[in-house]
Amino acid sequence: MFTKSEFYDLVIKAYHSLYDFAYLKNHPLNKFLIDDNTLQLKERGWQMHNLLLETLEELRPANAAPSLSKEWRWYRLVMLRYVEVLQPQAVADQLSISRRQYYREHATAMEKVAELLWERCHFETSSSYGEAMKSELMRISQYDPYADLYEVIRRALLTLEKLFLDKHLTSEVILSAEIPMTSIGHNLLRQVVLGLLGMIAENISVNHLIFSSHIADHAAHVLIQLQTPCPIDAEAIEAQLGVFREMLHVAQADVTLLLDDSAQFSGFELVLPIDYDATVVVVDDNEDALALYKRFLTPHRYQVISTTNANEVLSLVLRTYPDVIILDLMMPNQDGWDLLQLFSNHPETATIPIVIC
Incomplete structure (x- = not known):
């Protein structure tokens, strides 16, 4: 068995290797936390991974907890550090705390995580592999409905x-x-x-x-x-x-x-x-402007198709048939007014609304 101090060190090592499944399947704590002997070795690594994630989620405060409470800070800190895999300074910046405070808060949060795992190790029987994965699925499917x-x-x-x-x-x-x-x-x-x-x-x-x-x-x-x-x-x-x-x-x-x-x-x-309500083609020679359109329109269920090449715009529009075109008039290789005239005269694009910018 382990002392509490040894157990804590092993927990930290496990979280530092959260996505190294080959390591987790042979982690010293695996046999104490995962007691389903019917699992194959690979599955034990996966279940260990999911158990570690579930334990972090147990730190999530109740919705009634103030957003600036220390409980929320502990939860955000461990999620940023181990789930998002940000470095300590980046986590400190995200939380608007000093690096020194980060290490203090990290130690406190991980002590709580280690305590939860210690109790599970001694007193609880871990769920089956499928149940653990279902639990993880239900948790992560509730947040961030879109993915880049x-x-x-x-x-x-x-x-x-x-x-x-x-x-x-x-x-x-x-x-x-x-x-x-x-x-x-x-x-x-x-x-x-x-x-x-x-x-x-x-x-x-x-x-x-x-x-x-x-x-x-x-x-x-x-x-x-x-x-x-x-x-x-x-x-x-x-x-x-x-x-x-x-x-x-x-x-x-x-x-x-x-x-x-x-x-x-x-x-x-x-x-x-791809669940979108409308498709938008953006024509602009400014890459930053294209990125801005995509950033703000996509979360609102718009499919944003962008191009900086004025020569391929017509074929792109005919291929995607968007609900609206956003057109930059001041482009170096082709006058935007010419493109506007082209769209207006073409029978398949004449009815598509065009926003001039």
Whole structure:
């Protein structure tokens, strides 16, 4: 057994490796916290991960608690540090506290987390793997109804950067510029992407991952593909996908296994809903302006498709047939008035409203 001090140190190490599932499945506390002996070793890592997340969530204060209370500060601190994987200074900046205060607050918060795990370790029986995942699903599906796909992937790769380096895995993100915010919770999608990448890192080394995307049937199709397919146990991977399908089902999303022509594992495909009320095409040579339009319109259920290339605008509009066009008149390569005239005279675009800016 452990002393309280030893237990605390092990808890801290577990949270520092929250997304390293290969480490968590062999963590010294695993056998004390996860007592379902029917679970495979990989599943024990996943359940340990979910148990750690659930324990952080137990710090969440009641809704009646003042937003500036110390309880809310402890909760936000551990979520930013371990779920969002921000560095201490970034967490301190987010909470508007000094770095010294951060370390004091962190120690207090993690002592409370360790106490919760200590009690669970000695007195509670952990739920089954499926129940733990369902609990996590219900929690994370309540917040952040939209997700920026590029940002989710970027943050997931940063989180797993050390693991990828150890396994000699590299990555390349080539996402379509036309992919809008997806109608799936940010935290939910982040957990799924981290899980899929964790599965890849656990089974594969020395490879290159390519992230690509396209829109079809009002959904964003995201491909996570291996440059070199691998002969691993596809049935075992398929079995693990059931957990993620259950998580995604609440958002009407799905994930499938990709195999090449010789039935070798080549990656995953995520199908994510795009639930928008209207489509807007923005034509502007200013990248910052395009980003601003996307930032403010997408959360209001607008699909924002932007371009800086005036020469491709007509084909883009004919392909997407937007509800409105936002047009910058002062562009260097083509006069905006000419584009306005072009849209007005074309039979398929003449009725589309145009906002001049």
